[in-house]
Amino acid sequence: MTAFAELMAYQRETEALGQIAGRLGWDQETMMPLGAAEQRSEEMAAIEGVLHARRTDPRVGDWLAGAQAPDAAGQRSLALISRAYGRNACIPGRLAAEIARVTSMAQGIWAEARARNDVAHFLPTLERVVSLKREAGQALAAGGFGGGDVYDALLDDYEPGATGAGIAAIFGRMRPRLVALREALLGARHVPEPLSHKFDKAGQLALARELASAFGYDWNRxxxxxxxxxxxxxxxxxxxxxxRVSETDPFNCFYSTIHEVGHAAYELGIDQAYLLTPLGAGVSMGVHESQSRIYENQLGRSRAFTGWLFERMRETFGDFGVHDADTFYRTVNRVQPGFVRTEADEVHYNLHIMMRFDLERQLMSGALAVSDLQEAWNARFHADFGVKVDKPAHGMLQDVHWSVGLFGYFPTYALGNVYAGCLNKALRANVPDLDAALAQGDAAPATDWLRENLQRHGGLYEPAEVVARACGFAPDEGPLLDYLEAKFQALYGL
Known part of the structure; x- marks a missing residue:
């Protein structure tokens, strides 16, 4: 075998083991009995130890030095393996295993604290997670990643090539237009009414499955x-x-489902030739979020699709107090300064992300102590949203990300929105009759276009490049902001 063939065979086994680790994580959040948490943390640490040893095996360096790629896909695979090899070599094996062990335990402790609205129950664990991730960031920065910046070194794991300064600049350009739009909408004379009925769990889950099918989810996989x-x-x-299901808020269930289908569709849409290779997964979390957000918002919350959803909800739940499709469209897109990021409207969502981005940068730099996080969160939320946090589950305990060590992940949600704005502009230009299909509950013209132009490439191109190839222009925040202003000014009659 050539060095390239040996490396790719080895990589295939590593990718397969990574999938097994992911399945353990899935089980922990869905099926695992509560009493298994401590054992699972040891299992996660053990498999992470095996994975880290494989990813830093000196043979990988030898193979990289001697490998000759047969084509562009092979060259890209070598580049990705080399980058991952360099990053993993910076992290000691004992640190990688300890992060896996602690974050596995932290996830359950966070869930308990959230259910009890007890920040104190979570703080010691979060202190440990932050300390470990800061140590990892420092090791990566010392190895030359992230330009020597601890936060940027962590961010590079989720959005290669992005920097905290670059993201801050994008957010700085977005914030004035978002805030101006938010203020105009909240001051509007006619505000859509929220839903006021109860919606049974079985009906919601049945309709959620139908929504997943409408967006092309492959139930065989x-x-x-x-x-x-x-x-x-x-x-x-x-x-x-x-x-998840709330009897008083079916949109939580429906749009969470559509959002996650966007992620899954990206993975399932990747060229099968890339299976269990470095190209066989989404290239970045920003590009991943572009798929989940365009599915959820530009498609799922469009007037065409909500018209179909309105009829399906009436057939499933009977009269639920909304009498026509236009009113339902306004209700789905109601703008309000709510506490919870995952339930936020399109106008407020990026403001949630900007707040978390600033706070986690401060945590990683040491400028903000974990013990002061709740106070900092509550003060910033009141300043940004004009309301006071009523309970920790609506505040710093609402998101799972920090408990599992995903520092650097949050800004990719807003980058995903930016990418989705660009993709939506290109999609509408290339599929002009899209709304006719969406009005029938058929998102296939959109999902087919996204699969062909973006999803199938997997990790073949860098994040901004794959978006630019799909759109025909370099991504920026303009199309997203234009879309939001046009949509919500029309909705609110401004």
Whole structure:
């Protein structure tokens, strides 16, 4: 075998083991009995130890030095393996295993604290997670990643090539237009009414499955379960989704499902030739979020699609107090300064992300102590949203990300929105009759276009490049802001 062939065979086994680790994580959030948490943390640490040893095996360096790629896909695979090899070599094996062990335990402790609205129950664990991730960031920065900046070194794991300064600049350009739009909408004379009925769990889950099918979810390679915090897990031929149910807010269930289908569809849409290779997963979390957000918002919350959803909800739940499709469209897109990011409207959502981005940068730099996080969160939320946090589950305990060590992940949600704005502009130009299909509950013209122009490429191109190739222009925040202003000014009659 050539060095390239040996490396790719070795990598295939590593990718397969990574999928097994991911399946353990999926099980922990959906099926695992509570009493298994401590054992699971040891299992996660053990498999992470095996993975880290494989990813830093000196043979990988030898193979990289001697490998000759046969084509462009092979060259890209070598580049990705080399980058991952360099990053993993910076992290000591004992640190990688300890992060896996602690974050596995932290997830359950966070869920308990959230259910009890007890920040103190979570703080010691969060202190440990922050300390470990800061140590990892420092090791990566010392190895030359992130330009020597601790936060940027962590961010590079989720959005290669992005920097905290660059994201801050994008957010700085977005904030004035978002705030101006928010203020105009909240001051409007006619404000849509929220739903006021109860919607049974079985009906919601049945309709959630129908929504997943409408957006092309492949049930032969996936499944739908419930979780405290909805997520998508897996890739290749096993990409699973979760949702959650509130009897008073079916939109939480429906749009969480559509959102996670966007993630899963990306993974399932990747060229099968890339299965269990470095190209066989989404290239970045920003691009991943572009898929989940365009599915959820530009498609799922459009007037055309909500017209179909309105009829399906009436057939499923009977009269629920909304009497026509136009009113329902306004209700779905109601703008309000709510506490919870995952339930936020399109106008407020990026403001939630900007707040978390600033706070986690401060945590990683040491400028903000974990013990002061709740006070900092509450003060910033009141300043940004004009309301006071009523309970920790609506404040710093609402998101799972920090408990599992995902520092650097949050800004990719807003980057995903930016990418989705660009993709929506290109999609509408290339599929001019899209609304006619959406009005019939058929998102296939959109999902087919996204699969052909973006999803199938997997990790073949860098994040901004794959978006630019799909759109025909370099991504920026302009199309997203234009879309938001046009949509919500029309909705609110401004």
């Amino acid at each position: 996936g499944r739908l379960d419930t979780a405290v915090h909805p997520f998508s897990s897996g890739s290749g031929n096993d990409a699973r989704i979760t949702t």
